[in-house]
Amino acid sequence: MSQKIYYDAVNNKEVVDVSGAKDQAALIAEFGLDAGTQVLEITNPDFAHEVVGGTLQSFDAKQRGIDAATARETARAGKETAVKAKLGLTDQDFDDLKEALG
Amino acid sequence: MQVGDLTKQDASVQLPVPFIGSFNRDNTVADGTQAVTGVGFTPSYVLFFSATAPVSVSGTIGFATATTGRSFFSNHANSADTFNLDDDSPLRTVNVAATTNEGDLTSMDADGFTITWTKVGAPTGTTLCRFMAVK
Numbered sequence: 417m418s419q420k421i422y423y424d425a426v427n428n429k430e431v432v433d434v435s436g437a438k439d440q441a442a443l444i445a446e447f448g449l450d451a452g453t454q455v456l457e458i459t460n461p462d463f464a465h466e467v468v469g470g471t472l473q474s475f476d477a478k479q480r481g482i483d484a485a486t487a488r489e490t491a492r493a494g495k496e497t498a499v500k501a502k503l504g505l506t507d508q509d510f511d512d513l514k515e516a517l518g
Numbered sequence: 519m520q521v522g523d524l525t526k527q528d529a530s531v532q533l534p535v536p537f538i539g540s541f542n543r544d545n546t547v548a549d550g551t552q553a554v555t556g557v558g559f560t561p562s563y564v565l566f567f568s569a570t571a572p573v574s575v576s577g578t579i580g581f582a583t584a585t586t587g588r589s590f591f592s593n594h595a596n597s598a599d600t601f602n603l604d605d606d607s608p609l610r611t612v613n614v615a616a617t618t619n620e621g622d623l624t625s626m627d628a629d630g631f632t633i634t635w636t637k638v639g640a641p642t643g644t645t646l647c648r649f650m651a652v653k
Contacts (some may be wrong), residue, residue: 419541419556428550434539434630435556447553464542464571464644477542477571477646484572 418459423472426450534559536652543633545570545611545619545641552621554649555630561651564623564631568647570613576643580608582623609633609647617641 418436422443423429431447436457444453454472456465462478500510537557563583570576580589587608593600595612604610609621617639624634631651 419539428548430543430547430550430552432541432552432554433556434537434541434554435558438556443555447555461540464646466544466644467547477644480572 418457421456421458421465421472422447422449422453423456423465423467424449424453425467425470426452533653536650537561538648538650540646540648542647543619543621543635543645545613545637545643545645549634549636551624551632551634553627553630553632555627557630557651559651559653560626560628561631561653562626563652564608565650565652566608566647567649568609568611568645570611570643570645572643574613574643576611576613578608578610580604580610582608584623584626587623609645611641611643611645613641613643614639619645621645621647 420433420436420438420440422431422433427450429447429449431443431449433443440455456472456474458465458474460476462476463474464477465472465474496510499505500507505513539554539557541552541554543552563581566578566580566582566589568578575594576592578589578591580587580591582588587606589604589608589610591602591604591610591612593602593612595615607620607622611619617637619635619637619641621633621635623631625632
């Protein structure tokens, strides 16, 4: 199911039409939204909306989560490699050290 | 009366099937209201789940009527591996220490409900919400 997001930056109001089917002009009047209200339609359930530099836009929330997890794992692995190299540890030495430190 | 059961009720008192939907809130925008419309009826109460994108240990299970709300939320950002209870808001994002974005259900409307969001500090990310509205 699609949904439409209405973002009124002037009044800090947001309206989410979860049916995606309401008349746009009627909805703006019903909620007293500013004439400059931005409207965005989202049809993919993995997507969400955000406001970047004052502009309403959609993004893939699922993919962003995957990317963030990948970046954190890459950073963690990089630190592990650097510590092993600095201390001259094997993988087993490093695992033993981690276990010893709890 | 059984919610959503159209076979055992008189047509004049039939309750609609609960509406299940989703919305989200950008935690970086200013405090304000967020009306959810298109539900098809005025809810009596709403159940919520939320999580925060991108990955963070932040989430809520909450519920609210028109006058009050409660939630069970992850407090990991403030105190590792802990959960907490809120006796006011059905939605509560705590994705950075000492910062929150709280969503209070402030009205049941003709075709949905309205959440009023209030921040403490400068929370980041997006609160992804799932809900079930019941008449």
